[in-house]
Amino acid sequence: MTRHPSEATLLAYVAGTLPAPHSIVIRTHLALCGDCRALVRQATELGGALLEDQAPAAMAGDALARTLARLGEPDRAPPPARVPVTVEDFATRRWWWIGPGIRLMPLIRRDRSDARLDLIRVAPGLAMPGHGHTGSELTCVLQGAFSDETGEYHAGDVAEGDEDLDHCPVAMPTGRDCICLIATTGRLRAHSWLARLVQPLVGV
Ligand SMILES: [Zn+2]
Known part of the structure; x- marks a missing residue:
């Protein structure tokens, strides 16, 4: 890491x-x-x-x-002893198809701070549609690895982006699907027609 x-x-x-x-x-x-x-x-x-x-x-x-x-606002609890979100926790839940080899599982849909939490799963070697952001993006890799314009990210690594980041993450070509936990505020600015088509369906 x-x-x-x-x-x-x-x-x-x-x-x-x-x-x-x-x-x-x-x-x-x-x-x-x-x-x-x-x-x-x-x-x-x-x-x-x-x-x-x-x-x-x-x-x-x-x-x-x-x-x-203020109960129910972002928690200030001390760091946890175990990983709060693991891939296994969601093994039986449904993934949404959002593009060839790309699936999404919404975990928290847009809360009152306009933030949301998703799992994104990308097959080895495939790219996420290129996109920018209107807010911040915080990503932690749970499984596999990906790279984008800012470098390589492996399991446990964190990637941070803001409205200036415009990137096209690609899952590493070998190994397992890359699964990331992603918190975002604001909206994605998708480049491709496919992403723009799917965007309203999944609410990202
Ligand atoms: Zn660290």
């Missing part, structure tokens, strides 16, 4: 500001990566120490109500 989330993304995870789908992708990587786990632990401890140094302040009268209202 050589491709890790950026420090900014790990800190956003610690601060609890990532959308829930993006948090799940980071938690998946953390379960597999001791280096990033150590970084998250340090950042969490540092955050706690900073809070301890603060002078006590009176709480607002509605603090409890506001805290309760």
Whole structure:
């Protein structure tokens, strides 16, 4: 494993500001990566120490109500001991056909932060239709490997993209299907007619 989330993304995870789908992708990587786990632990401890140094302040009268209202927002739980999303968890669920050799399984459909979580499965050697994004994209490889304009990604690796990234990921030609957990915000900007045709059907 050589491709890790950026420090900014790990800190956003610690601060609890990532959308829930993006948090799940980071938690998946953390379960597999001791280096990033150590970084998250340090950042969490540092955050706690900073809070301890603060002078006590009176709480607002509605603090409890506001805290309760935030239940269900992106979680700030510590890194998990096991991988939160594995291919085996979804072995019996249905994949959507979205192109030759390409299948998609929606896991979280567009939440209130306009983010979604999908599994994408690409047969060896096949390319995803080229696309750009209107928001951020966070990918963790669960099985197989792929490459795009930014490099090669193997199991456990994380790829990060934003609205400037326009890429055409290709699954490695040998081995098993490449299966990725992908969190996105905004919409895909598909180049091909086929992708544009399928896009409304699966909602990406
Ligand atoms: Zn890492």
